[in-house]
Amino acid sequence: MDHKLAIVIRSKKLGVLIRDARLEAGESMKACGEALGVSVSTISKYEKGEKSPSLPELEVLAYYLDVPLEHFWGQKVRSEIDPLDDLSDVTQRIQLRRRIIGVRLRQIREEAGLSMTEVAEQIGITAYRLKSYEMGKFPIPLPELEALLAVYDLPIGEFKDSKGPVGKWAAQRQAVEAFLDLPLEMQQFVVKPINQPYLQIAQTLNEMSVDKLRTVAEGLLDITL
Numbered sequence: 001m002d003h004k005l006a007i008v009i010r011s012k013k014l015g016v017l018i019r020d021a022r023l024e025a026g027e028s029m030k031a032c033g034e035a036l037g038v039s040v041s042t043i044s045k046y047e048k049g050e051k052s053p054s055l056p057e058l059e060v061l062a063y064y065l066d067v068p069l070e071h072f073w074g075q076k077v078r079s080e081i082d083p084l085d086d087l088s089d090v091t092q093r094i095q096l097r098r099r100i101i102g103v104r105l106r107q108i109r110e111e112a113g114l115s116m117t118e119v120a121e122q123i124g125i126t127a128y129r130l131k132s133y134e135m136g137k138f139p140i141p142l143p144e145l146e147a148l149l150a151v152y153d154l155p156i157g158e159f160k161d162s163k164g165p166v167g168k169w170a171a172q173r174q175a176v177e178a179f180l181d182l183p184l185e186m187q188q189f190v191v192k193p194i195n196q197p198y199l200q201i202a203q204t205l206n207e208m209s210v211d212k213l214r215t216v217a218e219g220l221l222d223i224t225l
Helices: 003-025 029-036 040-048 055-065 069-073 090-111 116-123 127-134 142-152 164-181 184-191 193-207 210-224
Strands: none
Touching: 003 040, 003 055, 003 069, 003 116, 003 142, 029 040, 029 055, 029 090, 055 069, 055 090, 055 142, 090 127, 090 142, 116 127, 116 142, 164 184, 184 193
8 A cells, every 4th residue: 555645645635524624614714723722824734635633633623613523534424412612721632642642553563563664664754753653742644643553454443532521522422323323213212211211221231241141031031931
């Protein structure tokens, strides 16, 4: 795979999707820049595909524009969840996420038995740049992160935020989308308060080990026979 070409193409596509999300939300480049703590020029470069945001920056942008993070992978999903207001300490959040991603990338590379030089050459960057990414010093443009994960054969989902307000917001969106995909009869069953005990039982069974489930099944057979 030509990772350098893939990065260029991905950057252009990502730029189009960022612009699409911003225009749909009715936000200006200035407002988006302020939300991310970057200049209007940087947002403009993002949209033109001349530069790409890191995954933590993209997460905050999706949060701010109230669009699913999956939008930036070409998926058109929508929900009725109201956007959260807590965007305090955005810079600190992005820096922390950057460090977490860097540490994880280093662990993965070392577990794979690859040197920085070997990995850097595969995606067309310098070993120094890769080291800076792994140390959390520089934000990793999303296309480059995707190229790195392609080298390690890992999905981007493993690196998405799962904690904090952004992570909770994303989980809420996914839950709503999953609910809306259910048949109408199932939706009506779920929303009825009287059916909550059945849902709680289902949740408990889902969390049981195979051995415990087998014991429960045997107990039910004893009762019915």
